[in-house]
Amino acid sequence: MKAYVYVSLKKSVLDPQGKTIHGALKKMGYKGLDEVRQGKYFELTLDGGLSREEAQTEVERIAREVLTNPVIEEFRFSLAD
């Protein structure tokens, strides 16, 4: 089983990296872009010792306690077999 965790800056937090990328894309002529936000992506491979329900709980804990700083970031994740 794999877990895919996406960490992004909260909407209220400025993202200078995303802003710079947005500016660059615009300069290169790409169209239709309103905003770019940069985040982090983690792919966790689980060892099979956890049920789906347990994996859900454990991955949520990892994302909340370690992978994100709740002051500035939020996360979402999904599990796949």
Added chain:
Amino acid sequence: MKFGVIIFPGSNCDHDAHWTLQQVARQPVTFLWHESHDLEGCDAVIVPGGFAFGDYLRTGAIAKFSPVMESVRRFADGGGLVLGICNGFQILCESGLLPGALLRNTGLKYVCKPVQVRVENVATPFTNACSQGEVLTIPIGHMEGNYFCDPATLDQLHRENRVVFRYSTEGGEISASANPNGSLDNIAGICSAGGNVVGMMPHPERASEPALGGVDGMKIFDSMVGAMAGR
């Protein structure tokens, strides 16, 4: 009065802080390894600069789980003096000992240069040797020094006079051009509600001897020594 300087894997200003306290401030000082819970009877703890655990995930994200940080939390809860410098400030924020977080500099560049900070609160054990509004020249060296917190926390920090240092011009003016990293309200350092925990991005240990180009940083350490002597 004994100082302790914590060492995490990746700390790199630990020896500078140790040197400053021992050779310049002439105080007893010991290193504290991050895996130990034992603060060895220290009266003040320095969380030094560097790149604890490489800062690979986030600055301070892994360091906050080190055993020594549990002891530092208890020590701080009991009123003990804790000074977090640069990466140490980031670690104290991650640990929840100070509010807010340090984001990537808005200019997206590592900034390493002497800056001016205005002392906003001289009633802390870290600034009692300064005068109100005094401008200190102390170097910074960081990629993530952009202080951020939510608006309610920012209000509270101002209301409780917990903003200790703000980036300013040499004349003491708080301006956008004096802000090296995009910090909210030019914040360079804050303290805990009790005033006994301070985090600051500038490195006072790098401004502690004439040979380093300035001695303004000594005011921080001298303040701590004075505060502890008065206890």
